[in-house]
Amino acid sequence: MPSQFKLPIIDVSPFTTDSSDSNSQTAKLEVARQIHDACRNVGFFYLIGHNVPQEIIDKTLKLGYEFFHLPEEEKINYSITKQDNARGYQRLGEGVTKYQRDWNEALDFYKPVPRTHPLALKKLPIGGENQWPENPSELRAVFSEYKDYMLKLGAQVMNAIALSLGLEENFFDKFLDDCFWVMRISGYPDLRNAVGIDRVGVSLGEHTDYGLLTFLNQDDTKGALQVQTADGDWINADPLPGAFVVNICDMLNIWTNNLYKSTLHRVIHKGDRYRVTVPFFYEPNYNARIEPLEACLKIDPVKHHEPVVFGEHLLNKVSGNFEITESY
Numbered sequence: 001m002p003s004q005f006k007l008p009i010i011d012v013s014p015f016t017t018d019s020s021d022s023n024s025q026t027a028k029l030e031v032a033r034q035i036h037d038a039c040r041n042v043g044f045f046y047l048i049g050h051n052v053p054q055e056i057i058d059k060t061l062k063l064g065y066e067f068f069h070l071p072e073e074e075k076i077n078y079s080i081t082k083q084d085n086a087r088g089y090q091r092l093g094e095g096v097t098k099y100q101r102d103w104n105e106a107l108d109f110y111k112p113v114p115r116t117h118p119l120a121l122k123k124l125p126i127g128g129e130n131q132w133p134e135n136p137s138e139l140r141a142v143f144s145e146y147k148d149y150m151l152k153l154g155a156q157v158m159n160a161i162a163l164s165l166g167l168e169e170n171f172f173d174k175f176l177d178d179c180f181w182v183m184r185i186s187g188y189p190d191l192r193n194a195v196g197i198d199r200v201g202v203s204l205g206e207h208t209d210y211g212l213l214t215f216l217n218q219d220d221t222k223g224a225l226q227v228q229t230a231d232g233d234w235i236n237a238d239p240l241p242g243a244f245v246v247n248i249c250d251m252l253n254i255w256t257n258n259l260y261k262s263t264l265h266r267v268i269h270k271g272d273r274y275r276v277t278v279p280f281f282y283e284p285n286y287n288a289r290i291e292p293l294e295a296c297l298k299i300d301p302v303k304h305h306e307p308v309v310f311g312e313h314l315l316n317k318v319s320g321n322f323e324i325t326e327s328y
């Protein structure tokens with residue numbers, strides 16, 4: 001049974017508001033200390049003081065809800081299979097985690113890539129174009145604006161992460177100046193009505209996220225998102241009004257040589273109300289080469305990871321997102 005454990009709440013306003021006096025430096029160091037603790041322990045925290053207007057946060061959820069309530073014939077016009085098997089709409093049960101079908105539907109947008117990008121030239125997943133739905137008509141403009149807010153916030157939180165590791169605030173800048181962002185709208189109907197899935201009792205299978213930081217904007221449904229603690233227990237990451245749920249992803253896990261946890265999480269949504277979430281995945285540049293940092297090797301000199309190019313990791317993961325049989 002998930003316990004009542006609460007994730008830490010971190011106010012990052014010293015990093016999201018402009019001021020450079022010595023008080024603000026002290027305040028930043030205090031935030032960095034809190035982030036360090038949260039990332040070492042559970043790898044998940046609530047983020048407040050983010051400066052993203054509540055109005056647009058709420059609006060993305062509302063538009064997501066409206067999109068998923070369109071007739072299926074309309075939604076499949078934007079099917080990922082009409083593009084590059086990554087950008088666009090995936091039906092209920094189309095997405096797969098660890099070879100088993102999930103019971104959610106989703107609409108994914110990725111950073112656009114030029115036609116000369118290797119992904120596009122080789123016609124790989126993610127190499128195509130985003131499929132913006134016509135309905136609801138505001139969706140494209142609102143999500144584009146939301147993406148701009150989230151890119152700014154992602155960079156600010158990465159400054160805090162740098163400080164939390166004893167690095168200069170701008171340490172990560174060169175890995176992030178062309179952030180390969182991913183934005184998803186996820187819809188979860190009542191799992192009790194699921195058909196044709198083999199992983200009974202789970203809406204979205206346990207997984208870690210692929211890049212740096214996930215900022216989850218969720219509606220007010222409780223008891224759906226669960227996070228695994230170091231002891232192997234599952235705890236709820238229920239919505240906290242005004243806060244994003246933030247988690248550490250695989251690339252930060254590698255950079256920190258396992259000091260910061262890329263934590264397993266899953267969704268189980270059993271309830272009459274249709275649940276909507278908008279995760280924003282803040283990622284490194286596609287070509288960023290990520291390997292354990294010197295600063296972290298001073299703490300644990302055993303290298304736990306080989307270097308990884310983020311784009312290759314992403315592509316491997318996305319290719320597995322629709323595979324229902326293990327390939328040997």
Ligand SMILES: N=C(N)NCCCC[C@H](N)C(=O)O
Pocket residue numbers: 095096097098182207208209210211281317320321
């Ligand atoms: N871009 C990110 N992180 N998306 C997370 C999706 C997680 C589930 C996916 N089916 C999987 O198997 O990983």
Ligand SMILES: O=C(O)CCC(=O)C(=O)O
Pocket residue numbers: 184186204209216218224225265266267277279
């Ligand atoms: O929708 C949620 O609550 C979590 C979604 C998630 O973990 C993901 O899309 O990576």
Ligand SMILES: [Fe+2]
Pocket residue numbers: 207208209214265
């Ligand atoms: Fe996730």
